[in-house]
Amino acid sequence: MNEMSPLRPSETELWSPEKFEAEIRAVGVERYHDKHAFHKLLHGGKLNKGQVQAWALNRYCYQEAVPRKDAALISRTHDRALRREWVRRIHDHDGFGDEPGGLERWLILTDGLGLDRDYVVSRQGALPATRHIVESYVYFVREQPLVVAVASSLTELFAPSIHRERIAGMLENYDFIGDDVMAYFKRRLTQAPRDADFALGYVKENAATRAEQEACVGAVRFKCDVLWAQLDALHHAYVVPGLIPPGAFVPT
Numbered sequence: 622m623n624e625m626s627p628l629r630p631s632e633t634e635l636w637s638p639e640k641f642e643a644e645i646r647a648v649g650v651e652r653y654h655d656k657h658a659f660h661k662l663l664h665g666g667k668l669n670k671g672q673v674q675a676w677a678l679n680r681y682c683y684q685e686a687v688p689r690k691d692a693a694l695i696s697r698t699h700d701r702a703l704r705r706e707w708v709r710r711i712h713d714h715d716g717f718g719d720e721p722g723g724l725e726r727w728l729i730l731t732d733g734l735g736l737d738r739d740y741v742v743s744r745q746g747a748l749p750a751t752r753h754i755v756e757s758y759v760y761f762v763r764e765q766p767l768v769v770a771v772a773s774s775l776t777e778l779f780a781p782s783i784h785r786e787r788i789a790g791m792l793e794n795y796d797f798i799g800d801d802v803m804a805y806f807k808r809r810l811t812q813a814p815r816d817a818d819f820a821l822g823y824v825k826e827n828a829a830t831r832a833e834q835e836a837c838v839g840a841v842r843f844k845c846d847v848l849w850a851q852l853d854a855l856h857h858a859y860v861v862p863g864l865i866p867p868g869a870f871v872p873t
């Protein structure tokens with residue numbers, strides 16, 4: 622703010638919870654990665670097996686970063702109730718007791734696509750861009766104010782519809798995809814809404830100023846960029862112009 626252009630009250634007033642939620646949801650309508658050309662190709666059956674392998678192998682890096690960012694969030698809070706809730710997310714991905722977890726289900730998907738597990742887990746075949754992009758999410762959660770870090774998970778509000786579209790589209794369109802390899806996404810249909818509802822409630826309750834509310838909306842925008850940029854990198858390497866960086870996975 623400067624003397625020439627003072628902020629009007631409408632620019633500094635706390636949004637109502639309804640307006641705040643609407644601002645968050647509007648980000649998804651505008652820029653969630655369901656609108657990306659690569660997803661349209663993936664779900665519409667327009668990719669060959671090598672391209673689907675490239676997607677699954679790169680996306681493993683995102684899956685693997687998620688429990689690490691959740692651990693980073695837990696390490697930052699003195700709120701025991703928040704830690705109790707958030708630790709479930711780590712169990713969902715890494716597994717707990719007899720429950721193998723989401724990363725294992727993701728590896729069932731990459732097994733089903735004929736990829737070697739050790740190669741997938743090593744992340745060596747991932748695009749350089751993928752590795753940097755997913756790490757930016759971990760850093761964001763480590764460094765931003767806690768409520769903003771929580772808000773960055775809110776893209777999950779928009780995930781169930783893309784998961785439903787993916788399950789139906791991939792099962793219908795690829796003969797190399799079966800029910801068993803789609804188990805990851807089926808499980809997320811119940812996990813994601815539970816997580817997103819909690820995070821949305823937390824953010825609505827704890828963003829105490831308009832500036833914090835706007836920073837939370839900015840976090841959802843940042844996260845959409847994280848998701849979008851991963852698909853840009855895949856499209857550039859494996860669709861057009863098809864420039865695969867040195868060392869990255871080359872479909873056979």
Ligand SMILES: O=C(O)c1cc(C(=O)O)c2c(n1)C(=O)C(=O)c1cc(C(=O)O)[nH]c1-2
Binds near residue numbers: 773777778779780783
């Ligand atoms: O397939 C997808 O489009 C998609 C998107 C997102 C998301 O919006 O961040 C997540 C997931 N899947 C997902 O499976 C998942 O476990 C997950 C965790 C998180 C998060 O930010 O904590 N997002 C997502």
